[in-house]
Amino acid sequence: MKVRLLWLPLALAACSPSPAPPAAPSPSATATPAPGAAAIDASVLPQYHWRLSDATDSAGKRIDALFIRADKPLSLDFSANRLNVVNSCNSITGSYSISDGQIEIGQMAHTLMACPDPALASLDDAISQRLQGKLKVTLQTGEASPRLQLVAANGDTLTFVGEPTAETRYGGPGETIFLEVSAQTVPCSHPLIPDKQCLNVRERHFDEHGLQTGTPGEWQPLNQPIEGYTHEPGIRNVLRIKRFAIKNPPADAPNTAYVLDMVVESEKVAQ
Known part of the structure; x- marks a missing residue:
């Protein structure tokens, strides 16, 4: 078959060199810190695959719906102005911009592939409903593995660990x-x-x-x-x-x- x-x-x-990772943040992803907040260097985001390592709600309870496949954890990939969700049921993508210590995510679009596993099928909604509107964003790059944290208005907190892309490596x-x-x-x-x-x-x-x-x-x-x-x-x-x-x-x-x-x-x- x-x-x-x-x-x-x-x-x-067409078999040609791929675009190099952006050397500087695009205007749509330039981060202006809020008073007392550290600036987010948005040019760092495309240099890593961001693997979801932890997710909790406002009460500190783990959001199990986001951890369906231990061998293929949800990940985020960023380009200059696009965000892609990796390892969900369908391919999910949307625009984003960063300013004042917040990331604003546009309406997410996704493919329409059917997934026979109900838990996997529900993963699309579980991640999409948490990646919308404005979220507080923090980026820590001083450690061996950088960490990205997104906090929604309802208190849901998603923590991602950066793994260098092939272009970075x-x-x-x-x-x-x-x-x-x-x-x-x-x-x-x-x-x-x-x-x-x-x-x-x-x-x-x-x-x-x-x-x-x-x-x-x-x-x-x-x-x-x-x-x-x-x-x-x-x-x-x-x-x-x-x-x-x-x-x-x-x-x-x-x-x-x-x-x-x-x-x-x-x-x-x-x-």
Whole structure:
């Protein structure tokens, strides 16, 4: 069975370098502190994935509805003026601006995918109703992991821990490419791992409408992992990848990193 995501044409950002993380806050996200409040450096927000680590109501009780999947916690991703919710049932996005120690979130839009798990399906509402209007915002960056806290008018408090994005970790923008991953792995050589199996990949090319262009590259083993991708035998995938150059890699280590951006096509292949 072949599954092609409906947003494939929008996902194909022609194999060109991705925009670098903003060097300074955009006008819509410039933070002006209220009297006695610390300024929020909004340019820090796009440099991290913000993983939800704690959520309590006004009585200090944990909001369990926001912690449905321990392996995939809710996260926030920021761009210059957009906020995206990650790991909910549907994709959720909205505009935002920061001023006077508050973040103001515009009306959130989301896709309409049905989720069979009722608890997961209710996650969309649980997070959307807490990300609306004006919330008090604080950002702590002096620790090893920065912390972002949002407090709603009703006292609900959401605390997020920042995990560096790939652009932050690798010190610059990556190049967007598309790799087709074969349904089955192939043997590959490794000095320390006998009988090692590697992903079998080839590069693909698409135009801005999601139509294939040119000739696919040659199949070859990829002797390193793709960050964020777990291969399932028997499933062929086409992946949108961010490829980063690694500065000063250790001896015998790869000088390139591959990070999964999106699965744009998936097909179960008969054995």
